[in-house]
Amino acid sequence: MGRRERALAQMKAHNLDILVLGRQANIRYVTGAPQLWIAGTRPFGPMCVLVRATGDIYLNSTADEGIPEEIDHDHLYGLAWNPMTLIDVLKKVDGAESAVRVGTDAITPTFAALLPDAFPNAELVDAEPAMRAARRTKTPDEIAAMDQALRVAQHGLVTALTELRPGVSDQTLAGVLLEAMAAGGVSTPATQDAAWITSREHPWRRAHTHTQVRPGDLVAFGAGALANGYVAEVGRTWPAGDTVEDNARKLFARSNTLYDSMIDACRPGASVRALLGAYEAAGETLPPMPIAHGLGLGFDPPVVSETLCAAGEDDTLDAGMVLAITGYVWQEGVGAVYRRDTVHITDDGVDVLTTSPTWTGQP
Structure with a gap:
């Protein structure tokens, strides 16, 4: 089942007659049309409408380049600074007057007051649960799209590893990683940090005493790419220098034990708490940040x-x-x-999609 069909199925399950979408990931999921990426947040606006009865899509777009053929040209509407202009567009949507339940994936006070003018007989409800349900599992085409993002992220990470040596700065390593991803066709990183020297004094921090790599430092790399709307991520740690102390080798062995425990926890039907239990089983302390998150068009459940x-x-x-x-x-x-690591939960267990090298005990 394709993405749009999944969205329509969830509209039926949640008894939604019309979807009014403003979040870019949801719009791309329903339409397949590329969306402008910007840093930070943007206010809600009725940028896309999906009608359950007909499957018709109305999309805010000033051009038809990249727009799927099934979205009629007369279903495209342009940008407008005046919100009433957008409300007039929504009034002309087939089924707007007769809709009983209209779902939105976000809302602002302005549009909470104005949308009833476009849908006079409808109850406005939260449509984000329906969209999350549609997006939580991936189609084969989505897996293929994520594979492209993963290849770019892994290329950036491996390229940065080739530059790791004592004396190089963490900023240089980050620049190499991001440059390699840009050369691969992706200039939008999906993660904030790219390379950092891990702290020997405090857990979950980067080293603040120096920014140039010293022999024996453990340097972490995090690569995430946003390609064709889809995100994939990979992270690795590598020791710097020709000599690796026994304590560092033992730490990598602990990491391997934890990794194996987490992979064992990735089973269809298992509770996500099993991933937390993987840390306990390995004898490790849980970090104060998520240890797993869904990937797709950004973060998914x-x-x-x-x-x-x-x-x-x-x-x-x-x-x-x-x-x-x-x-x-x-x-x-x-x-x-x-x-x-990026992993795919399958009917039989788990498929590890990342193939980036890990440090195995040799410098």
Whole structure:
């Protein structure tokens, strides 16, 4: 089942007559049309409308380049600074007057007051649960799209590894990684950090005493690429210099044990709490950040952290999900080993999509 069909199926399941979408990931999911990426957030606006009865899509676009053929040219509408102009467009949507339940993936006070003018007989409801349900598992085409993003991210990481040596700065390593991803056709990184020297004094921090790599430092690399709307991530840690101390080797061994435990927890039907239990089984301390999150058009469910699960949130791992799982182990006086892999939950277990090299005990 394609993305749009999944969205329509969830509209039926949630009893939604019309979807009014403003979030770029949801718009791209429903339409397949490329969207402008910008840093930061943007206010809600009715940028896309999906009608359940007909499957018709109305899309805010000033041109038809890249727009799928099934979206009629007369269903495109332009930008407008005046919100009433957009409301007039929505009034002309087939079924607007008779709609009983209209879902939006976000809302602002302005449009909360104006949308009833476009849908006079409808109840406005939250459509984000329907979109999350549609997006939580991936189609084969989505897996293929994520593979392109993953190849670019892995290329950036491997290229940066070739420049790792004592004396190089973490900023230089980050620049090499991002330059390699840009050369691969992706200039939009999906993660904030690219390369950092792990701290020997504090867990979950970067070294602040120096920015140039010293012999024996454990240097972490995080590469994430946003390609064709889809995100993939990979992370690795590598020791610097020709000599690696026994304590560092033991830390990498602990990381391997944790990784194996997390992979074992990635089973269809299992609770996401099993990923938290993987840390406990390996004897490691849970980090104060998510240890796994869904990947797709940005972040998709689930997001797995000790804080969320302690608050009562729970979820299951379903076949078709794609996750970024993160292993993190730290030792005072040594540093940290950080590892992130993109994995695909399948009917039979798990398929590790990342193929980036890991440090195996040799400098």
